[in-house]
Amino acid sequence: MYTLKKNQKLTLAQFAALAGVSTSTASRALNDNPLIKQTTRDKVQALAKEYDYSVNAAASRLRTQKTNVIAVILNLIDNTEQSVADPFLLKVVGDLNKALNAKGYELLLSNSFMATDNWANYFITSKRADGLIIVGQGKSTEKITAAASTGVPLVVWGDPTSDTHYPIVGGNNRLGGYKATTHLIAGGCQRILFLGDPGHAEMSERHAGYKQAHQDANMNIDPALTMPIDITSKAAYTCINQFIRDHGLAFDGIVAISDMVALGALKALKERYVGIPADVSIVGYDDIALAELMHPSLTTIRQNTALAAEKMVEQLIAQFNHQATHSVVLDIELIERRSSRTST
Amino acid sequence: MYTLKKNQKLTLAQFAALAGVSTSTASRALNDNPLIKQTTRDKVQALAKEYDYSVNAAASRLRTQKTNVIAVILNLIDNTEQSVADPFLLKVVGDLNKALNAKGYELLLSNSFMATDNWANYFITSKRADGLIIVGQGKSTEKITAAASTGVPLVVWGDPTSDTHYPIVGGNNRLGGYKATTHLIAGGCQRILFLGDPGHAEMSERHAGYKQAHQDANMNIDPALTMPIDITSKAAYTCINQFIRDHGLAFDGIVAISDMVALGALKALKERYVGIPADVSIVGYDDIALAELMHPSLTTIRQNTALAAEKMVEQLIAQFNHQATHSVVLDIELIERRSSRTST
DNA sequence: GATCGGTTTGCAATCGATTGCAAGAAATAA
DNA sequence: TTATTTCTTGCAATCGATTGCAAACCGATC
Numbered sequence: 001m002y003t004l005k006k007n008q009k010l011t012l013a014q015f016a017a018l019a020g021v022s023t024s025t026a027s028r029a030l031n032d033n034p035l036i037k038q039t040t041r042d043k044v045q046a047l048a049k050e051y052d053y054s055v056n057a058a059a060s061r062l063r064t065q066k067t068n069v070i071a072v073i074l075n076l077i078d079n080t081e082q083s084v085a086d087p088f089l090l091k092v093v094g095d096l097n098k099a100l101n102a103k104g105y106e107l108l109l110s111n112s113f114m115a116t117d118n119w120a121n122y123f124i125t126s127k128r129a130d131g132l133i134i135v136g137q138g139k140s141t142e143k144i145t146a147a148a149s150t151g152v153p154l155v156v157w158g159d160p161t162s163d164t165h166y167p168i169v170g171g172n173n174r175l176g177g178y179k180a181t182t183h184l185i186a187g188g189c190q191r192i193l194f195l196g197d198p199g200h201a202e203m204s205e206r207h208a209g210y211k212q213a214h215q216d217a218n219m220n221i222d223p224a225l226t227m228p229i230d231i232t233s234k235a236a237y238t239c240i241n242q243f244i245r246d247h248g249l250a251f252d253g254i255v256a257i258s259d260m261v262a263l264g265a266l267k268a269l270k271e272r273y274v275g276i277p278a279d280v281s282i283v284g285y286d287d288i289a290l291a292e293l294m295h296p297s298l299t300t301i302r303q304n305t306a307l308a309a310e311k312m313v314e315q316l317i318a319q320f321n322h323q324a325t326h327s328v329v330l331d332i333e334l335i336e337r338r339s340s341r342t343s344t
Numbered sequence: 345m346y347t348l349k350k351n352q353k354l355t356l357a358q359f360a361a362l363a364g365v366s367t368s369t370a371s372r373a374l375n376d377n378p379l380i381k382q383t384t385r386d387k388v389q390a391l392a393k394e395y396d397y398s399v400n401a402a403a404s405r406l407r408t409q410k411t412n413v414i415a416v417i418l419n420l421i422d423n424t425e426q427s428v429a430d431p432f433l434l435k436v437v438g439d440l441n442k443a444l445n446a447k448g449y450e451l452l453l454s455n456s457f458m459a460t461d462n463w464a465n466y467f468i469t470s471k472r473a474d475g476l477i478i479v480g481q482g483k484s485t486e487k488i489t490a491a492a493s494t495g496v497p498l499v500v501w502g503d504p505t506s507d508t509h510y511p512i513v514g515g516n517n518r519l520g521g522y523k524a525t526t527h528l529i530a531g532g533c534q535r536i537l538f539l540g541d542p543g544h545a546e547m548s549e550r551h552a553g554y555k556q557a558h559q560d561a562n563m564n565i566d567p568a569l570t571m572p573i574d575i576t577s578k579a580a581y582t583c584i585n586q587f588i589r590d591h592g593l594a595f596d597g598i599v600a601i602s603d604m605v606a607l608g609a610l611k612a613l614k615e616r617y618v619g620i621p622a623d624v625s626i627v628g629y630d631d632i633a634l635a636e637l638m639h640p641s642l643t644t645i646r647q648n649t650a651l652a653a654e655k656m657v658e659q660l661i662a663q664f665n666h667q668a669t670h671s672v673v674l675d676i677e678l679i680e681r682r683s684s685r686t687s688t
Numbered sequence: 689g690a691t692c693g694g695t696t697t698g699c700a701a702t703c704g705a706t707t708g709c710a711a712g713a714a715a716t717a718a
Numbered sequence: 719t720t721a722t723t724t725c726t727t728g729c730a731a732t733c734g735a736t737t738g739c740a741a742a743c744c745g746a747t748c
Contacts, residue, residue, distance in 0.1 A: 009469070011703095011704060011705090012704060012705055012706095013704075013705090021727080021728090022727065022728045022729080023704090023705075023706085023728085023729095024705095024706075024707075024727070024728055024729080024730095025726080025727055025728070026705095027705060027706055027707085028706085028707090028727090031706090035725090035726075035727085036726075036727080037725080037726065037727090040726080040727090052462065052465050052469070054465050054466065054469055054470040055470060055704085055705065056406070056470060056471050056703085056704050056705065057470045057471050057472045058402055058405035058406040058409075058411065058471045058703080058704080058705095059406050059471075059703070059704035059705045059706085059733090060704080060705055060706075061402035061405075061705095061733095062400070062402040062403050062406050062703090062704080062705080062706095062732095062733050062734065062735090063704080063705050063706045063707085063732075063733050064705085064706065064733085065402075065733075067402065069452075087431050087434070087633075087634075090431070090434035090435075090437070090438070091434075093434070093437075093453070094434065097453055097454075097455065101454075106452055106453075106454070106472070107452070107453045107454075108413075108450055108451070108452055108453075109437070109441055109450075109451045109452075109453050110441075110445075110450070110451075111441065118396065121396050121398050122398065125353070125396070125398055126398040126399060126400060126401045127400050127401050127402045127403075127734095128401045128450070233633070233637055260633075263634065263637040264637065266637070266639070267636075267637050267639065267641075270639045289431075289577070289604075290431075290607065290634050292611075293577055293607045293608065293610070293611050294638070294639075295610070295611065295614045295638075295639060297611075355733095355734060355735090356734060356735055356736095357734075357735090365697075365698090366697065366698045366699080367698085367699095367734090367735075367736085368697070368698055368699080368700095368735095368736075368737075369696085369697055369698070370735095371735060371736055371737085372697090372736085372737090375736090379695090379696075379697085380696075380697080381695080381696060381697090384696080384697090399734085399735065400733085400734050400735065401735095402733080402734080402735095403703090403733070403734035403735045403736090404734080404735055404736075405703095405735095406702095406703050406704065406705090406733090406734080406735080406736095407702075407703050407734080407735050407736045407737085408703085408735085408736065409703075471704095
């Protein structure tokens, strides 16, 4: 008994012998196949626990052509260092992990720097995973389009209004940009900086919302206030410093493309003793855990990543079942905190 | 030609036929086996690219009994919500991803909540991964010990001074606690709070450093100043508020167990208009990206996670090669910023 | 032209679980 | 008792790549 437990490499055949059944019965019993009598199933499953037997995943995957693994690819923006350190991205990964596990899938983590260029080939054809979840559209969507065109099941976190043949899950970016800007305008801001690169799909939508908000308020839009920077706090910090050096404090509000960007801006302003929100109001994006901890706490647009993760998994599974899929736009929410003046 | 490319499911046999060689030659050529003539290898590899052929990982794993996958388990502290959102943990994951990829391994992400209780069995025996990297010792090390006792290759991120049969990689926690505390004492602090639960291995070491620093400075240690809280900013926030309500501002320094904890404390203090560092100095731990962005920027103990990740992978690979392994203590570094008074 | 040494290639068994099909057991009907 | 139906179970082929061993090949030497 004991020695058997120690013997790690129980094979299904050996285990079936122990249980006194054939391999087919053993296999079916372990998979709770109703073809097998309930009492037999119970007995076999109990024995499996006792002997620490578990199915060889490699063999099973070879035979069934299913891996129950989903590859999650962090599609970082190429040259920049938005990097794997971005708390928001990692939060998404954490939520995906939870959502996938809930559906019985495992999560294989990759980023766009490693792996090959041919995602479909590397992950799917070679049977490493059953589907792809790509976090971020990057600046170009070439690789994504290429993968999708091979018919590989995939879902993207990005801007859901993009017109694509694959489903995209994301927040309502235009509304987010709109709400953020409107909130600042309501608080009395006249000249609002937009910190983020509109060349990127999601950012472009937010920028559209930013412009819309100006129009609706009959304010004209100064293109010089749109700063196309990388999505990092450092870029924001540098940008604000540079801007003030060049033009003085020629703004009274900031719409930042992420909380990290907002924090970088905040730091630059504080160092110059600019009052927040007295002199400049700031709105971030994402609502990462730290937004609330800042001083002043950061007004921001919250994205519901847990729900997003569920939706992504849902859309992916739909593809496995050959059901129709569609992009999903998630509601966003303005979280008012202390970094912005309240409407008067 | 074109139709062939579209036909996704090329098998090695079919591919070999295309290339005009046997499966064995094809297989060897793809693996750069020197048995095969160089020109043949080149030809086969070129063809593989052209036809988008890649080996079926499931079949390969079944045959070779190697997966080239490492399972990374976030060993969260059970009841609390240190959660997958902790930036430090996720930073470690990001670094591990990089270090593993560099050595040709893929990263399967799990956390202690999912999966089964029997890690060795679930991941290794069932051939899902070749080894385990466990991030965090949790509050009990039962599962780890159980897994290690089966002889499974594993490495732990935790307190390397723990006496174990498996290698642990981690920072010099005692020195970290010591340096943090000494720094505060040098800055004139008299009553220093310790925010973190000494019941946890790493924390216990840091606490030992904290005590040592007091002794070396001939200061006595007030046990009432040690606050055994969860590793979350929220717990810290609550704790500080409670403490001040009960005892007033009966401290002038804080050693926090993580930057997140420090930030929670910081928030509570700022809300009460306590001057940082004028009234209270704070030192965090980890040096997450946000430490620098805080206002005041956070003095903290930096852990070199990138190096740690490399060391962990190294120790794991050593086990694959049946070489001796050992725990690794990494240097830590005090990063002086603005949340603490400088030595006078 | 036969033989030898060395290089290059191919045959066929193997890894372990799954599953279509068919046989065996049990239960019911005639 | 035998025929028929309904449950259960088992046989054996299959998934696709790898690799020990042996065969084929090449040029050179005797």
